[in-house]
Amino acid sequence: MGALAGLMAAFTALAVAELAAGLVRPSSGPVTVVGGAVIDRTPAVVKDFAIRTFGENDKIVLQLGILVVLALIATVLGILALPHRLAGVAGVLLFGIVGALAALGRPDSAGLGDALPSIAGAAAGALALHILVGRASAVPHADGAHEPGGEGMRSRRGFLLAAGATGFAATSAGLLGRYFARQDGESAVASRESLVLPKPASPAPAVPAGVQLKVPGISAFTTPNPAFYRVDTALAVPKVSVATWRLRIHGKGVARPRTYTLDQLLARPLIERDITLTCVSNEVGGPYIGNARWLGVPLAGLLAESGVRPPSKGGRADQLVARSVDGMTLGSPVEDVMDGRDAILAVGMNGEPLPFDHGFPVRMLVPGLYGYVSACKWIEDIELTTFDAYDPYWVKRKWARRAPIKTQARIDTPAPFARLAAGTVAIAGVAWAQHRGISRVQVRVDDGPWWDADLAATAGIDTWRQWSYRWNATPGGHTITVRATDGTGQVQTEERARTIPDGASGWHSVFVTVP
Ligand SMILES: Nc1nc2c(c(=O)[nH]1)N[C@H]1C(S)=C(S)[C@@H](COP(=O)(O)O)O[C@H]1N2
Ligand SMILES: [Mo]
Secondary structure, eight states: OHHHHHHHHHHHHHHHHHHHHHHHOGGGSHHHHHHHHHHHHSOHHHHHHHHHHHGGGHHHHHHHHHHHHHHHHHHHHHHHHTTOHHHHHHHHHHHHHHHHHHHHHSTTOOSGGGGHHHHHHHHHHHHHHHHHHHHHHTSOOSTTTSSTTSHHHHHHHHHHHHHHHHHHHHHHHHHHHHHHHHHHHHHHHHHHHTOOOOOOSBOOOOOOGGGSOOOTTOOOSSOOGGGSOOOOSOSSOOOOOTTTOOEEEEETTOSSOEEEOHHHHHTSOOEEEEEEEEOTTOOTTOSOEEEEEEEEEEHHHHHHHTTOOOGGGTOSOOEEEEEETTOOEEEEEHHHHTSSSOOEEEEEETTEEOOGGGTTTOEEEOTTBOGGGTOOSSEEEEEEEOTTTOOOHHHHTTOOSOOBOOOEEEEEESOTTOBOOSEEEEEEEEEEOTTTOEEEEEEEETTSOOEEOEEOOOOOTTSOEEEEEEEEEOSEEEEEEEEEEETTSOBOOOOOBOSTTTOOBSOEEEEEEEO
16 A cells, blocks of 8 residues: 555646746656656767667656656655654655756756646655555554455545545646646747748759669658657757847857747748758668758858858867857867858758757758757757857767768668678668768678779769669678778778767678678
8 A cells, every 4th residue: 555655646746847947938747857867968979879779769668667667766755754644645745856956957957837737746745645645654554454445445446445535636737747748839939830931042052863872771761750860969859939039149259149930030031942951879880871852041150140160261269169059069170161051050951941850940050060059959048158168068078079071981771681692782871970971882792802882873972872883692691891982082981989079980881692
């Protein structure tokens, strides 16, 4: 009975917290904030492991983990509360304080209101535990309990009734909380649906027909939005409404600080470009890369209007720190943003407003830089500063301050450990070295010579490039290896590096068997 009382109390606490969060701010629910606090404090190595092992399910795994731990603690507290009711109640309240502190410590904390769900939940949970344990203690032990319809039976019924009522009330509170949270997101959804993207003043150059090879198993040249990889620390995806969204540009060397609405940005000449985005956590051969057609405002022009100059032209700021509505910070070199490449504040992705997962309403993109030093989603603030003065989120966690994307090639087909028929086999994949381009891809079978692969047409230096090689497969086990050369003539290094601190390197290979 103690265990049940404990679990019921925990359930009540979470449900009431959910209700309070739904009313205050959906992302301030206790599991979300504790999860966020865990993410913030997780060492880079563990985070990298989580991304690798659980992929994009890493957040669900984390939340389930928190719930399991919570259930265990609740069971123990419930059992403890039977003989020591006050200790149990105090234990529940203590958890409320942990949740409240986690909420206040998150980088996006909007103030004391964020602590409310955890406090309210803990108070409700403590009350539920107090009542249920009270009922449970009224149940006499051993003797008396066997007596049908006797006192023991009645109080056990009393306990079960109280537990049932608690469960019902808690479930209602939780569902109501979910409802309010959904209402909140709905205005953002509506503002996204009614957003009409202007035509670009500078459309993307026509993509040559030959960028997409007709080899089964090769990645699509343009990654469809639903298939585009997602990497971020947001347990609850920010749902920002266009009406309330603002972007502030300020800081060192900003002669005319300004705040923009989305309409003001959309009124400017927009450019449309194909840009391939890559995550620094992508292993050699990994999936965290995607290519899309982005629509956005050129960032360099916006900065120049505010009086910003790159360091090479005497500017005082060498780091641009982008901050998102959920408190994420990413730092890019001002020099790269203003050197003529297509650094943009993107509003469109493959012909539609940015999906919420990918940063609606506005995100930053700088071709050639890994996402964590450039691609701020749900951006709301740009501060000009120096690399000496400020370390953004990932840099505080041991990742490199500067991180240009490393030259990589990936074999998409055949799959690792594929069994192939002898004869002609199409080996194919993608290669990328954003903002340098790909000039050559070579394939090697076992310890043989390097053969030049056929390159697909190029869509420019900021996108990946497809390649294929027709191999005459002979019986046996074979290791197929690929390497690329970038547009500057630099051959991709064979040297293996882990993803931390500035991206993985080494050649991708797959092992296949030909019976
Ligand atoms: N607000 C915010 N922006 C963010 C991140 C984040 O955690 N929060 N992650 C960055 C990282 S590490 C990468 S690789 C890209 C991924 O963008 P995508 O999820 O649209 O593919 O977003 C970047 N922008
Ligand atoms: Mo990333």
